[in-house]
Amino acid sequence: MTTPQNPNFAAIDAVVAQAAAAADFWADSSATQRATLLRGLADALEQQQAELVVIADRESGLGEARLNGEVARTAFQLRGFASEVEAGVPYRQVEDHAVAGAPPAGRPRLTRVQRPLGPVAMFSASNFPFAFSVLGGDTASALAAGCPVVIKPHSGHPELSRAVFALAAGVVRAQGLPAGLLTLAEAPNRAAGTYLVQHPSIAAVAFTGSYQGGKALWQAANDRERPVPFFGELGSINPLVALPAVLEKDSEALARTLAGSITLGCGQFCTSPGVVVLLDSPHSQRFVAQLAEAIAPIATHRMLTPGMQQGFEAAAATVAANATSVFAPQADGAGPSPRLFATDAVSFIANAHLREEMFGPAALIVTANSVAQAAEVLEAIGGTLTTTLWGLDADNTDNRQLLRAAQRVSGRVLFSGVPTGVAVCHAQQHGGPWPSSTAPQSTSVGFAAIERFLRPVALQEAPTWVLG
Amino acid sequence: MTTPQNPNFAAIDAVVAQAAAAADFWADSSATQRATLLRGLADALEQQQAELVVIADRESGLGEARLNGEVARTAFQLRGFASEVEAGVPYRQVEDHAVAGAPPAGRPRLTRVQRPLGPVAMFSASNFPFAFSVLGGDTASALAAGCPVVIKPHSGHPELSRAVFALAAGVVRAQGLPAGLLTLAEAPNRAAGTYLVQHPSIAAVAFTGSYQGGKALWQAANDRERPVPFFGELGSINPLVALPAVLEKDSEALARTLAGSITLGCGQFCTSPGVVVLLDSPHSQRFVAQLAEAIAPIATHRMLTPGMQQGFEAAAATVAANATSVFAPQADGAGPSPRLFATDAVSFIANAHLREEMFGPAALIVTANSVAQAAEVLEAIGGTLTTTLWGLDADNTDNRQLLRAAQRVSGRVLFSGVPTGVAVCHAQQHGGPWPSSTAPQSTSVGFAAIERFLRPVALQEAPTWVLG
Numbered sequence: 001m002t003t004p005q006n007p008n009f010a011a012i013d014a015v016v017a018q019a020a021a022a023a024d025f026w027a028d029s030s031a032t033q034r035a036t037l038l039r040g041l042a043d044a045l046e047q048q049q050a051e052l053v054v055i056a057d058r059e060s061g062l063g064e065a066r067l068n069g070e071v072a073r074t075a076f077q078l079r080g081f082a083s084e085v086e087a088g089v090p091y092r093q094v095e096d097h098a099v100a101g102a103p104p105a106g107r108p109r110l111t112r113v114q115r116p117l118g119p120v121a122m123f124s125a126s127n128f129p130f131a132f133s134v135l136g137g138d139t140a141s142a143l144a145a146g147c148p149v150v151i152k153p154h155s156g157h158p159e160l161s162r163a164v165f166a167l168a169a170g171v172v173r174a175q176g177l178p179a180g181l182l183t184l185a186e187a188p189n190r191a192a193g194t195y196l197v198q199h200p201s202i203a204a205v206a207f208t209g210s211y212q213g214g215k216a217l218w219q220a221a222n223d224r225e226r227p228v229p230f231f232g233e234l235g236s237i238n239p240l241v242a243l244p245a246v247l248e249k250d251s252e253a254l255a256r257t258l259a260g261s262i263t264l265g266c267g268q269f270c271t272s273p274g275v276v277v278l279l280d281s282p283h284s285q286r287f288v289a290q291l292a293e294a295i296a297p298i299a300t301h302r303m304l305t306p307g308m309q310q311g312f313e314a315a316a317a318t319v320a321a322n323a324t325s326v327f328a329p330q331a332d333g334a335g336p337s338p339r340l341f342a343t344d345a346v347s348f349i350a351n352a353h354l355r356e357e358m359f360g361p362a363a364l365i366v367t368a369n370s371v372a373q374a375a376e377v378l379e380a381i382g383g384t385l386t387t388t389l390w391g392l393d394a395d396n397t398d399n400r401q402l403l404r405a406a407q408r409v410s411g412r413v414l415f416s417g418v419p420t421g422v423a424v425c426h427a428q429q430h431g432g433p434w435p436s437s438t439a440p441q442s443t444s445v446g447f448a449a450i451e452r453f454l455r456p457v458a459l460q461e462a463p464t465w466v467l468g
Numbered sequence: 469m470t471t472p473q474n475p476n477f478a479a480i481d482a483v484v485a486q487a488a489a490a491a492d493f494w495a496d497s498s499a500t501q502r503a504t505l506l507r508g509l510a511d512a513l514e515q516q517q518a519e520l521v522v523i524a525d526r527e528s529g530l531g532e533a534r535l536n537g538e539v540a541r542t543a544f545q546l547r548g549f550a551s552e553v554e555a556g557v558p559y560r561q562v563e564d565h566a567v568a569g570a571p572p573a574g575r576p577r578l579t580r581v582q583r584p585l586g587p588v589a590m591f592s593a594s595n596f597p598f599a600f601s602v603l604g605g606d607t608a609s610a611l612a613a614g615c616p617v618v619i620k621p622h623s624g625h626p627e628l629s630r631a632v633f634a635l636a637a638g639v640v641r642a643q644g645l646p647a648g649l650l651t652l653a654e655a656p657n658r659a660a661g662t663y664l665v666q667h668p669s670i671a672a673v674a675f676t677g678s679y680q681g682g683k684a685l686w687q688a689a690n691d692r693e694r695p696v697p698f699f700g701e702l703g704s705i706n707p708l709v710a711l712p713a714v715l716e717k718d719s720e721a722l723a724r725t726l727a728g729s730i731t732l733g734c735g736q737f738c739t740s741p742g743v744v745v746l747l748d749s750p751h752s753q754r755f756v757a758q759l760a761e762a763i764a765p766i767a768t769h770r771m772l773t774p775g776m777q778q779g780f781e782a783a784a785a786t787v788a789a790n791a792t793s794v795f796a797p798q799a800d801g802a803g804p805s806p807r808l809f810a811t812d813a814v815s816f817i818a819n820a821h822l823r824e825e826m827f828g829p830a831a832l833i834v835t836a837n838s839v840a841q842a843a844e845v846l847e848a849i850g851g852t853l854t855t856t857l858w859g860l861d862a863d864n865t866d867n868r869q870l871l872r873a874a875q876r877v878s879g880r881v882l883f884s885g886v887p888t889g890v891a892v893c894h895a896q897q898h899g900g901p902w903p904s905s906t907a908p909q910s911t912s913v914g915f916a917a918i919e920r921f922l923r924p925v926a927l928q929e930a931p932t933w934v935l936g
Contacts, residue, residue, distance in 0.1 A: 024872055069571070076572035096895040103537070104544035107891035112916075115875050222690060226850055226902040229909065382694055395933035403934060404492055407583050407925050414928040423575035427564040429926035434694040441697065441923050448580075448924070455909050456916070457875050458897035460882040465863035466871060 009195045015183035019119035019148040020201040022180030027116045027146045031091065034144055035082035037181070040171045041135055042078035045071060048167055052160065056129045059157040061302045061334070062265060067130070074130040077137050077424055081144035084447050090114055090145050090454055093467070108461050114454040116146030117229065118203030121185070121196050123217070124154040124161065125208035126304045127268045133157065134164040137424075137445060138206040138231075139182070145453035147204070148180050152187045152196060156305045194220040197230075204229045204453060208270070208444065210311075211235040211357070211435055218438045231452050232438035233431060235357045236385040238419050239275040239366075241374055241402060246391030247283040254390070255290035259298060259338075261418035266300040266335045267361035268308065271386050271419040274358055277345075277366045277374050288365055292326050292340055299333030300361050312336060312360030319364055322353045326365065336360055345373045349380040371398035375405040383433035383440070386412045386419035409433060411443070422446075477663045483651035487587035487616040488669040490648030495584045495614045499559065502612055503550035505649070508639045509603055510546035513539060516635055520628065524597045527625040529770045529802070530733065538598040545605050545892055549612035552915050558582055558613050558922055561935070576929050582922040584614030585697065586671030589653070589664050591685070592622040592629065593676035594772045595736045601625065602632040605892075605913055606674040606699075607650070613921035615672070616648050620655045620664060624773045662688040665698075672697045672921060676738070676912065678779075679703040679825070679903050686906045699920045700906035701899060703825045704853040706887050707743040707834075709842055709870060714859030715751040722858070723758035727766060727806075729886035734768040734803045735829035736776065739854050739887040742826055745813075745834045745842050756833055760794050760808055767801030768829050780804060780828030787832055790821045794833065804828055813841045817848040839866035843873035851901030851908070854880045854887035877901060879911070 006013070026034075045052070053067045060067070084090075094112040099105060120142040125132035132138065139149045153161030165184045172181050187193045190213075197205050197220045205221055205228065207214050214234040221230040240258065247254065261273055276291070278284035303309040319341050329337035339362035348354045348366045358364075368374040378387060387406040392399045392415055406413045411432035422430055428446025431437035437444075442452045459466060474481070494502075513520070521535045528535070552558075562580040567573055588610040593600035600606065602619050610617045621629030633652045640649050655661045658681075665673050665688045673689055673696065675682050682702040689698040708726065715722065729741055744759070746752035771777040787809050797805040807830035816822045816834045826832075836842040846855060855874040860867045860883055874881045879900035880890075890898055896914025899905035905912075910920045927934060 027872070073572040094895045096891070096893040103889060104541040104892055107893055108885060110891060110893060110895035112895035112897055118876070227906070228902070392934070393931055404495070408586070410925065412926040412928060413930075415931060415934070416929045417576060421571060423564070423578060424572055425564040425575055425578060427562045427578035427580035427926055429580055429924045433923075434696070438695070441919075443924065446926075451909075455901075456897045456911065457878065458880040458895055458914075460880060461884045462881075463861055463883055466860070466883070 006195065009192060012185050012187060012192065012196050012199065015150055015185050016119065016196070016199045016201050018180035018183050019150050020180070022148045022178040023118050025178055026148055026181055029146060031085045031088065034085045034146070037171070037175060037177060038078045038082035038085070038140060038143060040175060041168055042075040044167050044171050045078070045135060045164070046075050052163060055160045055163055056157060059160055060129050060304055062129070063301060066265065070128060070130040073424065074135055077131065078135065078140045080424060080447060081140045081450065084450060085144050089450060090116070111459045111462055111467060112456050113459060115457050117453050117455055118147060119150055119201055120147045120453060121150050121152060121202045121205045123152045123193070123205070123207040123209060126154045126156040126308065127265065127270070129157045129160050132208050134161050135168055137449060138208070141449040142206065142453045143181070145450050147453045148182070150183050150185050150196065150202065152185050152193065155188065190216065193217055197221050198224050202228065205231065206444070206452070207232040209234070214438070229452070230438050231442055231444065233270060233444050234435045234438065236270050236432070236436040237274045237355065237357055237381050238271055238384055238386045238388070239277055239378060239381055240273045240388040240419070241277040241378070241390065242287065243391030244279050244281040244283045247287045251283065251287045252290050255287060256294045257418055259291060259294035261420045262295060262363045263298045263300055263338050263361040264420050266303050267312070268304055268359060269420050271422060273363060273388065273419055275364050275366055275381070277368060277377050279371070279374065280367050280369050284367065288326065288342070295338045295340060296327050296330050298338050298361070299331050300335035300338065302334040303336065303360065308359065309336060312358060315356055315358040316360065316362050318353050318356060319358060319362070322351055323364060338362065340365065342367070345369070345377050348377055355381060371402055375401050378402070378405040378409050381409055383436045384410050385430060385432050385436045386410055386414060388414040388419055390416065411436060411440070474663065477660060480653050480655060480660065480664050480667065483618055483653050484587060484664070484667050484669050486648035486651050487618050488648070490616045490646040491586050493646055494616055494649055497614060499553045499556065502553045502614070505639065505643060505645060506546045506550035506553070506608060506611060508643060509636055510543040512635050512639050513546070513603060513632070514543050520631060523628045523631055524625060527628055528597050528772055530597070531769060534733065535598070538596060541892065542598040542603055545599065546603065546608045548892060548915060549608045549918065552918060553612045557918060558584070579927045579930055579935060580924050581927060583925050585921050585923055586615060587618055587669055588615045588921060589618050589620060589670045589673045591620045591661070591673070591675040591677060594622045594624040594776065595733065595738070597625045597628050600676050602629050603636055605917060606676070609917040610674065610921045611649070613918050615921045616650070618651050618653050618664065618670065620653050620661065623656065658684065661685055665689050666692050670696065673699065674912070674920070675700040677702070682906070697920070698906050699910055699912065701738060701912050702903045702906065704738050704900070704904040705742045705823065705825055705849050706739055706852055706854045706856070707745055707846060707849055708741045708856040708887070709745040709846070709858065710755065711859030712747050712749040712751040715755045719751065719755045720758050723755060724762045725886055727759060727762035729888045730763060730831045731766045731768055731806050731829040732888050734771050736772055736827060737888050739890060741831060741856065741887055743832050743834055743849070745836060745845050747839070747842065748835050748837050752835065756794065756810070763806045763808060764795050765799050766806050766829070767799050768803035768806065770802040771804065771828065776827065777804060780826060780830070783824055783826040784828065784830050786821050786824060787826060787830070790819055791832060806830065808833065810835070813837070813845050816845055823849060839870055843869050846870070846873040846877050849877055851904045852878050853898060853900055853904045854878055854882060856882040856887055858884065879904060879908070
């Protein structure tokens with residue numbers, strides 16, 4: 001395949017060429033080779049954990065406790081995908097033996113195998129400097145599938161990205177594997193990112209980030225002469241519906257839990273609950289007061305980048321201009337003080353400004369006058385990673401309506417607890433209808449994430465050597 | 469959800485509203501309900517087979533033998549998806565029990581379920597008036613998944629479409645099911661098709677047809693405020709590589725088989741072999757002569773529509789202007805006479821005009837000077853439903869290179885026989901990289917086709933009644 005010639009992006013051409021040169025080798029690699037690499041990366045990450053967390057904290061301000069937890073998750077993911085490979089997931093075959101006679105019942109022998117897509121361009125996230133960055137879930141699942149990964153580091157943590165990449169490159173080298181399996185593409189601006197996505201040797205894209213940036217890159221992938229799969233996680237409002245019955249008792253504890261979830265990591269989680277839907281009732285009113293009391297004094301740490309702080313303030317100002325502020329901001333931390341806004345369901349459904357994501361420590365209370373109207377609020381949101389439904393204990397018509405709406409718009413539906421914190425397991429689904437994902441049938445968290453980078457191929461009457 | 473108001477498309481609004489109104493009922497329907505409907509449709513189709521085939525033959529000119537076979541396939545598909553539903557495919561769950569302790573190992577209980585996407589807009593194909601039309605594979609798999617289907621009939625067989633739809637509506641009615649499960653949207657022009665694809669209540673699109681028309685509708689789906697999955701099968705060249713060793717003996721029989729495949733159905737199959745890659749050798753030269761002798765006198769039936777005949781003649785003229793004609797067209801049938809063109813690999817790779825699909829009874833011989841160059845020919849094609857590799861018996865470096873290239877660009881790789889004729893089974897994969905599919909990880913033929921219309925949802929700590 002001809003490499004495009006653009007002198008401004010010679011460095012991108014060079015690393016993509018390395019990745020392309022390694023693609024056949026890695027596509028044909030054994031489970032042992034892939035698992036050994038993934039476990040080697042996890043081990044190396046943990047060995048340098050102390051130094052890396054210092055760098056990550058300096059660049060992100062997320063704090064050592066959170067960052068140590070994130071390293072543990074990152075290593076867990078790498079080892080988890082090693083186990084998936086050892087269990088044969090990317091090598092699985094579906095066999096249909098030949099049937100004599102005329103079609104439709106008669107048929108040749110067919111074997112359905114899975115093939116890796118090829119070099120993946122992976123755009124790191126700002127808010128998970130370890131778990132969705134250089135060696136994060138996208139990289140782990142792509143390597144497990146048999147794809148080389150061209151890593152686009154996030155500008156929010158450049159030194160950490162280089163340090164983790166150096167560590168990873170060392171593991172690749174020590175295991176005698178081609179350097180092209182993991183490469184770093186510094187793509188410091190939109191044009192460079194577009195160039196990477198449109199490179200003819202790139203076979204798929206994984207992206208976690210903002211709606212605006214992600215949509216532009218998705219468009220760039222679609223504008224290629226040959227569009228390729230684009231797995232983008234772009235934005236999510238994560239509504240939480242609390243029915244009055246659940247607020248009758250323990251509402252103060254629930255308010256504290258929710259306040260903690262809204263402000264966790266200064267609200268910089270893709271699953272941060274941004275809309276709280278309540279039914280018009282005295283219990284709901286008391287809950288709003290308790291939530292306000294719990295959240296107002298929480299001091300946040302600084303946001304990841306000045307740009308994200310500006311983006312949050314702008315989004316919060318838009319909501320403020322279209323809704324009521326429940327209290328005047330008062331907490332005095334390094335980051336923005338928490339906000340709580342309120343509106344009614346009719347306004348929320350009618351006004352798109354109220355449905356924009358505030359990526360920071362803020363939420364909007366939406367009061368509905370019925371369960372049916374609460375369901376309409378969910379439908380108006382349209383696409384979200386998660387919906388949380390508190391108090392859906394009984395099987396009745398109202399609850400079924402809410403459940404249907406939640407399932408229609410979400411990748412994950414919670415019936416207790418809060419949406420922040422995403423378990424890495426087989427049943428996880430992180431990705432819902434647009435805009436929460438550009439590929440709503442895929443997940444970017446959990447072990448099913450490997451499927452994004454595999455494509456089925458049917459082999460008809462294959463000789464023995466082909467099926468290995 | 470608000471229905472858009474456009475008086476020109478009131479009929480489309482009306483049927484989509486019917487489909488949307490039936491969506492919840494069908495999403496929650498039991499395996500028995502779905503299987504009973506699918507089998508009822510198959511039975512009704514067979515009961516009216518004789519009358520329907522007469523109409524289909526009058527409109528399509530495909531001949532009664534072929535059309536009777538197609539009815540058998542259509543009924544086989546409907547019953548096959550009924551069996552899939554009864555086996556629990558759309559109801560399957562992945563369960564991760566709760567694990568005590570902190571993340572990443574600690575986790576809540578999660579259950580991954582599959583949910584139907586919602587109303588599917590299904591664009592019928594011209595070349596399969598039964599099997600990829602009103603009650604074809606897309607409709608069968610969408611109904612099996614739990615989605616209502618809004619059928620856009622093909623203008624090439626309007627009377628048949630209405631007759632099959634009337635039959636289907638009768639089955640729906642007789643089983644006491646909502647009429648919105650199957651509706652007919654007459655969308656006679658591009659604007660109407662775009663309107664249907666962009667209707668906010670349409671949750672996914674299935675399309676089989678031309679590259680130009682399909683790409684425009686794919687773009688329309690992506691231009692929605694909330695883009696939805698678009699499963700389009702747009703075009704395919706279906707290269708066949710014949711290594712010299714396989715042409716040493718029986719080459720005359722192989723030439724006859726290949727000539728039959730190229731001209732089958734007047735070449736109007738998405739898997740019709742359009743490019744024949746040969747290595748420069750005396751055996752290859754003899755094979756070209758044998759193929760020419762076999763194909764030149766074949767009389768074809770008329771093409772499906774005048775537009776398709778014009779399109780074929782235009783594409784064949786483009787190839788003729790850029791390659792050599794192996795013989796002067798001579799057969800005298802109701803349809804176009806078969807064509808055979810020849811070029812070399814370097815020209816084929818350099819000249820995009822030679823890689824355009826000729827949807828009709830024609831093929832282009834491409835002569836390569838090495839197996840490596842034959843692999844480059846495949847890479848230049850980029851995306852195709854099928855690649856056929858004749859003579860790959862031995863495991864050696866050359867054959868591995870060809871195999872890799874074929875797997876990279878194709879949804880199905882054949883090691884003997886011809887690509888026309890697509891078995892309906894579990895291992896089938898019909899769909900490869902762009903442009904053969906807009907969603908290359910999905911299949912439109914075979915039982916995995918149901919996955920296109922399902923979306924995973926993770927339920928966290930779900931009450932018993934929710935998991936049913």
